[in-house]
Amino acid sequence: FYIQHTRPNVATYCQIADCYQNLEKQELARDYYRKALDVNNDYAEAWYGMGITYQKEMRYQQAIPFLEKAVGLKEEEDYWFALADSYNFLSREEQAKGAYRKAIEIDPTLIEAWTEFALMLYEIGQGEASADLVKEGLRENPDSDELYLLLSGMLVEKGAKTEASFYLENGLRLNPEGPELLFEYFPHLEQDSWLLNFIQNNQS
Numbered sequence: 001f002y003i004q005h006t007r008p009n010v011a012t013y014c015q016i017a018d019c020y021q022n023l024e025k026q027e028l029a030r031d032y033y034r035k036a037l038d039v040n041n042d043y044a045e046a047w048y049g050m051g052i053t054y055q056k057e058m059r060y061q062q063a064i065p066f067l068e069k070a071v072g073l074k075e076e077e078d079y080w081f082a083l084a085d086s087y088n089f090l091s092r093e094e095q096a097k098g099a100y101r102k103a104i105e106i107d108p109t110l111i112e113a114w115t116e117f118a119l120m121l122y123e124i125g126q127g128e129a130s131a132d133l134v135k136e137g138l139r140e141n142p143d144s145d146e147l148y149l150l151l152s153g154m155l156v157e158k159g160a161k162t163e164a165s166f167y168l169e170n171g172l173r174l175n176p177e178g179p180e181l182l183f184e185y186f187p188h189l190e191q192d193s194w195l196l197n198f199i200q201n202n203q204s
Helices: 010-022 026-039 044-056 060-073 077-089 093-106 111-123 127-140 145-158 161-174 178-185 187-191 193-203
Strands: none
Touching: 010 026, 010 044, 026 044, 044 060, 044 077, 060 077, 077 093, 077 111, 093 111, 111 127, 111 145, 127 145, 145 161, 145 178, 145 187, 161 178, 161 193, 178 187, 187 193
16 A cells, blocks of 8 residues: 655645744744645735744734735734734834724734733823723723733823722732732832832732
8 A cells, every 4th residue: 555645735834834933933934834825825824824923023014914914814813913013013003003903803802902902002192092992991801900900000100099999909809910910011110109008908
């Protein structure tokens, strides 16, 4: 008997590419995503994977055309989120807003999209819009410690500590390791005495 060798299909090429991507061998990953696209040029996952390889190398300008092609073929939340991040890193905020919004419309539980969207708005001086967005996210995800902690940090910075205490208390209740996450969002708040005392009192 003999074993018949068949050409790998598009999904197999993408699986091989994903393995190389996970090994941080992005050029080899791109080789296999290209092979997948040679088989089926409308395979959204391969276009997305190509974009991610460039994104992992912080080559956001190169990533965008591939990610735009991916969302044009298939509207997946991960595709829109990756595209939004690339726009964001290039300070293309208006395009990033639209892409983040698409990601959370498709999957309202995608917490990272809510947090990155809100942080972008906050960093470009749209504090009220950012806080409103986090509150919208909490209506969709009432058990998200990330969103409670993010909003509490914004309010502490604003000086609205009474309001901040409500969100901070809920965030710490949901995640006892919350201070670590909070200080990832706002490193300079590690020096805020009111905040440190509040955290200590709620953890004792």
